[in-house]
Amino acid sequence: MANLELIKSISSSSLSKIVLVVIDGLGGLPNPETRKTELETAKTPNLDRLAAEGICGLSDPVGPGITPGSAPGHLALFGYDPLTFSIGRGVLEAIGIGFELQPGDVAARGNFCTVDKAGLITDRRAGRIATDKSAELCQLLDGLVIDEAEVLVRPVKEHRFVAVFRGEGVQADAADTDPQRVGVAPKPVVALSPDTNRLASIANQFVAKARLALAECHPANMILLRGFSKLPHLPSMGEIYKLKAAAIASYPMYRGLAKLVGMQLLDTGPSIENEFATLKQNYSSYDFFFLHVKGGDAAGEDGDFARKVSVIEQVDSALTELIRLKPDVIVVTGDHSTPAMLKGHSWHPVPVLLYSKWCRPDKVTEFSESACLSGGLGRVPATEVMPLAMANALKLTKFGA
Amino acid sequence: MANLELIKSISSSSLSKIVLVVIDGLGGLPNPETRKTELETAKTPNLDRLAAEGICGLSDPVGPGITPGSAPGHLALFGYDPLTFSIGRGVLEAIGIGFELQPGDVAARGNFCTVDKAGLITDRRAGRIATDKSAELCQLLDGLVIDEAEVLVRPVKEHRFVAVFRGEGVQADAADTDPQRVGVAPKPVVALSPDTNRLASIANQFVAKARLALAECHPANMILLRGFSKLPHLPSMGEIYKLKAAAIASYPMYRGLAKLVGMQLLDTGPSIENEFATLKQNYSSYDFFFLHVKGGDAAGEDGDFARKVSVIEQVDSALTELIRLKPDVIVVTGDHSTPAMLKGHSWHPVPVLLYSKWCRPDKVTEFSESACLSGGLGRVPATEVMPLAMANALKLTKFGA
Numbered sequence: 001m002a003n004l005e006l007i008k009s010i011s012s013s014s015l016s017k018i019v020l021v022v023i024d025g026l027g028g029l030p031n032p033e034t035r036k037t038e039l040e041t042a043k044t045p046n047l048d049r050l051a052a053e054g055i056c057g058l059s060d061p062v063g064p065g066i067t068p069g070s071a072p073g074h075l076a077l078f079g080y081d082p083l084t085f086s087i088g089r090g091v092l093e094a095i096g097i098g099f100e101l102q103p104g105d106v107a108a109r110g111n112f113c114t115v116d117k118a119g120l121i122t123d124r125r126a127g128r129i130a131t132d133k134s135a136e137l138c139q140l141l142d143g144l145v146i147d148e149a150e151v152l153v154r155p156v157k158e159h160r161f162v163a164v165f166r167g168e169g170v171q172a173d174a175a176d177t178d179p180q181r182v183g184v185a186p187k188p189v190v191a192l193s194p195d196t197n198r199l200a201s202i203a204n205q206f207v208a209k210a211r212l213a214l215a216e217c218h219p220a221n222m223i224l225l226r227g228f229s230k231l232p233h234l235p236s237m238g239e240i241y242k243l244k245a246a247a248i249a250s251y252p253m254y255r256g257l258a259k260l261v262g263m264q265l266l267d268t269g270p271s272i273e274n275e276f277a278t279l280k281q282n283y284s285s286y287d288f289f290f291l292h293v294k295g296g297d298a299a300g301e302d303g304d305f306a307r308k309v310s311v312i313e314q315v316d317s318a319l320t321e322l323i324r325l326k327p328d329v330i331v332v333t334g335d336h337s338t339p340a341m342l343k344g345h346s347w348h349p350v351p352v353l354l355y356s357k358w359c360r361p362d363k364v365t366e367f368s369e370s371a372c373l374s375g376g377l378g379r380v381p382a383t384e385v386m387p388l389a390m391a392n393a394l395k396l397t398k399f400g401a
Numbered sequence: 402m403a404n405l406e407l408i409k410s411i412s413s414s415s416l417s418k419i420v421l422v423v424i425d426g427l428g429g430l431p432n433p434e435t436r437k438t439e440l441e442t443a444k445t446p447n448l449d450r451l452a453a454e455g456i457c458g459l460s461d462p463v464g465p466g467i468t469p470g471s472a473p474g475h476l477a478l479f480g481y482d483p484l485t486f487s488i489g490r491g492v493l494e495a496i497g498i499g500f501e502l503q504p505g506d507v508a509a510r511g512n513f514c515t516v517d518k519a520g521l522i523t524d525r526r527a528g529r530i531a532t533d534k535s536a537e538l539c540q541l542l543d544g545l546v547i548d549e550a551e552v553l554v555r556p557v558k559e560h561r562f563v564a565v566f567r568g569e570g571v572q573a574d575a576a577d578t579d580p581q582r583v584g585v586a587p588k589p590v591v592a593l594s595p596d597t598n599r600l601a602s603i604a605n606q607f608v609a610k611a612r613l614a615l616a617e618c619h620p621a622n623m624i625l626l627r628g629f630s631k632l633p634h635l636p637s638m639g640e641i642y643k644l645k646a647a648a649i650a651s652y653p654m655y656r657g658l659a660k661l662v663g664m665q666l667l668d669t670g671p672s673i674e675n676e677f678a679t680l681k682q683n684y685s686s687y688d689f690f691f692l693h694v695k696g697g698d699a700a701g702e703d704g705d706f707a708r709k710v711s712v713i714e715q716v717d718s719a720l721t722e723l724i725r726l727k728p729d730v731i732v733v734t735g736d737h738s739t740p741a742m743l744k745g746h747s748w749h750p751v752p753v754l755l756y757s758k759w760c761r762p763d764k765v766t767e768f769s770e771s772a773c774l775s776g777g778l779g780r781v782p783a784t785e786v787m788p789l790a791m792a793n794a795l796k797l798t799k800f801g802a
Contacts, residue, residue, distance in 0.1 A: 006464075363771070391748040399470060400474075400483065401494070
């Protein structure tokens with residue numbers, strides 16, 4: 001029995017409430033001067049108190065050594081094995097810009113690229129053209145109707161865009177046109193199953209039209225498509241956990257991921273204070289809240305150690321009010337590590353803090369990577385965080401008699 | 402290769418002996434006044450010495466956050482993945498009362514229930530009628546012969562009973578009649594595969610006869626059946642481990658589970674002293690002993706912290722004689738946690754102590770939840786306890802050349 005099936009069979013609805021606070025990219029590495037990580041440097045009286053009263057540990061979003069993207073990191077935290085539930089690149093790109101995919105849509109990730117007179121690729125990213133320029137070019141391509149299917153084109157960032165094929169009978173089982181190297185021509189869209197012939201034909205016509213439309217737009221005189229995909233079907237958190245779940249996140253990617261698993265999206269502002277205020281306003285209406293703090297990852301990616309420390313401290317301050325609401329379970333963790341020292345996501349396990357009145361105490365008295373190493377949760381796959389939160393909220397009945 | 406296949410391929414018989422002492426519901430939570438769990442409160446000089454000389458850790462019977470019933474908890478300790486080897490509800494209920502199921506029997510868990518004049522359920526448990534009353538009613542239904550199959554009915558507790566269908570060609574793949582809610586009629590027994598048509602027909606006739614027989618027995622004027630099941634086939638501990646295994650347990654459920662995995666059941670008395678005396682008497686005749694102490698769980702379920710402490714202390718005393726027998730491996734653990742604070746089974750990991758002369762020492766000097774957290778065994782699935790015991794008894798050969 002897969003884990004979700006097991007949880008679904010024993011979960012039940014109750015009045016208890018769970019709050020999952022995700023500080024994106026929480027895990028870090030020590031600053032060589034101070035020998036302390038971002039979390040260890042931050043002054044976090046609330047987190048330390050919750051750690052002392054609750055239970056701590058470290059989690060692996062995908063597996064030891066694996067650096068997760070945002071999507072697998074979050075799916076794991078929501079309890080969905082990211083190796084089982086994969087989301088296509090095209091769909092992720094669409095979710096990332098807040099594009100409302102409809103069931104049946106096929107989305108592809110696009111690159112503007114440069115080809116020479118012979119049609120061979122000389123730059124897969126068209127010199128990383130500016131986002132403004134890319135947006136103009138997308139308008140040239142957007143809204144074409146080919147064989148009664150509509151092609152919607154939206155800019156992402158620099159040379160990246162999303163192409164969405166919307167029409168009866170389009171399927172996503174098609175190979176990338178991006179050969180992933182220069183000196184060769186883009187490949188045609190090849191259907192990998194007979195069902196996808198229609199999509200392949202439409203996409204190939206789209207690429208041909210794009211080439212004509214972009215002929216004079218050097219360096220962005222051609223496009224590459226990859227990751228043809230449809231919205232995956234994920235069982236909702238309502239089905240699995242019997243939770244009425246709400247998401248508080250300001251970035252499209254995380255709102256999109258939360259929507260994929262059936263959370264209600266709450267309107268909120270961009271700051272940490274806004275997000276916690278939204279939680280408070282809606283506290284009585286839901287029994288599960290996912291609150292996403294983007295700033296930790298952004299600071300880590302920028303290599304800005306001090307700013308990441310500050311983001312963590314802001315979350316700690318905001319927790320004062322959350323704690324007053326007395327949720328039955330509070331979980332504070334990250335979707336992956338983003339050490340400022342590495343300026344990017346990393347494979348390091350992620351600190352997890354779980355507070356409830358039913359935690360068996362450990363000796364951890366502060367929330368930090370080094371303290372979590374000897375915490376009572378031990379080292380767990382991130383997919384176990386939700387079952388543990390559910391158990392501590394007394395929302396899981398006994399398995400077997 | 403599944404774990405059992407692996408162990409089977411490398412296990413061998415030898416003169417060394419393993420004793421597995423299961424203190425049912427061993428794991429606990431701290432008493433808020435003393436901040437110590439039941440095990441931490443108990444005076445346990447023998448256990449502490451074994452812990453100091455052996456190796457300790459924590460185990461998850463099913464998985465993090467999952468609260469196990471007795472059956473999955475024990476199957477895991479015997480090395481059988483409880484998510485792979487599931488035992489039907491009817492079979493478990495029969496095992497729990499010591500009913501000797503024969504191969505081919507189909508067992509169902511029954512409820513006496515109340516229906517109104519229209520036949521709609523008004524109480525799924527017939528007001529939880531007394532066990533005595535239930536036993537009388539079972540006699541009304543017991544021993545019917547329908548289409549050459551015999552229907553055996555035995556009381557369990559309060560409104561619960563077991564119905565066993567015994568006859569050529571009965572199969573268990575049938576849906577429950579219990580709709581799990583009131584205001585609707587009981588469902589008919591529906592065969593979920595053509596093979597089960599005969600059982601469905603017999604069971605439906607049985608339900609109709611029961612309804613007539615119980616017509617004047619309000620509130621127990623109808624029955625509900627669920628969990629139709631047959632004895633599962635589990636490979637025996639003899640096959641897997643090449644052990645000659647004996648079980649010392651006084652409760653039917655644990656005797657039944659031990660029998661399912663091929664252990665010899667030894668006659669014993671109800672007390673902890675009786676059980677350890679039985680072990681001593683039979684020590685020369687087996688190389689594996691499973692000794693089950695029920696009292697820990699019962700005290701935990703009653704919320705009786707002090708009684709659970711006392712049970713643990715009684716086990717500790719009894720260990721004096723066991724240690725004199727010098728088994729090669731002694732394991733002391735539980736099948737799950739039953740914190741007195743929660744008055745029920747829980748998801749918290751279970752302390753494990755493994756003593757042998759071949760343990761690599763850790764720093765644990767007492768047997769307690771907090772000490773086990775930093776023990777050398779770490780945190781392991783409970784299914785790993787038997788392989789570890791086998792290894793420490795030098796009964797497993799090298800895997801691969």
